Each structure stands twice: as C-alpha cells, then as structure tokens.
Amino acid sequence: MAGWRPSASLETLRLRARLLAEVRAFFAERGVLEVETPLLAHGAVTDVHLASLSTEIAGQRGRFYLQTSPEYAMKRLLAAGSGDIYQVCKAFRDGEAGRHHNPEFTLIEWYRVGFDHQRLMEEVGALIGRMLGERLTGPPERLSYREAFARVLALDPFEADTAALAALAGARLGADATVQASGRDALLDLLMGALVGPALGHGRVCFVDEYPASQAALARLLPGEPARAARFEAYAFGHELCNGFDELADAAEQRRRFVKDNAARAARGLPEMPLDERLLAALAAGLPACAGVALGFDRVVMLAAGASSLAAVMPFPVDEA
8 A cells, every 4th residue: 555654754753762762861860750541531521622532442331532631540640649750641632633733642741749830830941941952042931821912912811802802813813703703712712822822932932821710721720810820831933832730639629610611512512521530539539739731742843853744753643544
C-alpha cells in the first residue's frame, strides 16, 4: 500500500526522542515520581469544549472512555499520598484533527504538592526553556487574562458585554449569527484562540493567568477574587502549549461544576458524560494542596524542530495511522 512511510523525518524523530529524554531527566533531577494511569476509564470529561472517544470491553459493564488527560487518575494517586508525580502518556480527543491537532497526542502532565500556580509557572517555564533552547530569545513573560485581551484587542474581557464580544467576533473573524449567539464564554474562547493567543509568546514563553471564574474547570478561585480562577496557560510563538491549575480540592464544588457542565452539554444537544465518582471520592478523602499542569509535548517538539504542523513531528498522524 502506498503512503506507508512516516510523516516525520528520522532526524525529527531523533530530536523527539532527545527531548523526551530531557523531560525525564528534568523530573528526575527534581525528585518527581513517574507514574502510569489507565487510558481507559468509566468516567469522562464533562467540559463542553472536549469530546471523548469511547468503547465497550467484553466482559465489562458500561462504556469506557479514552481519557482526554490523565488528571482524574493522577489526583487519586495524590489523595493516596503519592507526593509529586508526573506522567508522559497518550491522550485522546474526538473531533480534533488539523495542522496543530491530532485525536491521539502526547501529554506531559505533572502535579507538585505545596506549589501554587505561580510557582508552577516558573517550573513550566524552565522545562519549556530547556526543550526550546536558543529558539527563545527572551525571558518568560506573565500577563493576566485581562492584560492579554487589552494588549491584543484593546478590550476588557470582564467588562465587555456579550453583544460587544459578538460584534468583535463578527467583524474580525467573520463569525456567523450562530457563533455570535453561542454565549459569553464561547465567544471569549473563540477570541482567545483565534486572535489573542496567536499574538503571544513570539521569541519567549508568555503565561496568561487569572482566567474568568466561569472557565475555572478544575481550578480553585482566587482568594478575595471570586470572579477569577487560579488557572494559567502558556503560549510560545502564538501556540498554546499547556493548561495549569491551582487544584480545586473541594469535592462538593467539583461535583457542582461537573453537573453544571452536563447541563450545558444537554442545552447544546451534546451527550451528558458520566461523572468520575472515584475522583470525587478521592477529593472528599483529601487532596493535598497542589498545582498541576498538562503540557502538549507534540507542540513543543513542533516548535523545537521549526516545523509548521504536528504531522511533521509525529511518525503517523491520524490520517496515516
């Protein structure tokens, strides 16, 4: 059959292997334990922006979901007393394929006990800097979510009303009426992904933190700042590389967020997802104060290689698998 060769050059695959070795050396130097958790689980992510792949397993009850991140299982380990942990694994997201997305991709996810998200940003910057080396010409930069929107769009994302966001999406991105009516958070996500993010991190890593509370996901809210979450993302050369949290440890609040997500999914005609009751039980038992982050390894390799697509740094992307 034609088209059997890898889409990445052997030189690039050697670079990928070297960077993977650098990652493991980085965590070994810091005494962070490498772990492995299941890629298939009964629980699934409820986020309206993520779609899970699922299957049935002979002899087992119910559906199993390929995990979009190892977060839930890793938090169970943390609650069991694992201490600092990291994992390099495959993750899966349906409906994500293109130059900078692949349904199957490699994540580096880690959790640091006793860290807040500010301290974790420093470590993320050190790891990305180690992998990208001389491609970065300046030190890491930090912007709040508000500052990032102000810099790129001259707009305050906390004060602008939904009509203003919809008008901007229509004028700058040609968004149609359906998109413009999709709601405040969806419009903010669209503007962040299409306009703000691509303008950030050119020559340096740019961290964006203090996201709206409505986009907190599994992050706690900032003390004294109920409208903002202890969540950050990192950008380099206009590409989002990671998503990190000062982790929410309140089981009741996490359940409330999951239920709210499923209500939003139902309103959009999306399937409701089964809650990970084992995660919620682990949170109820006691998650230590910690911060965690998921870093897209393939995208970092793409930048390190000077490539323009993930296919150039993966052996076989989804359309060649």
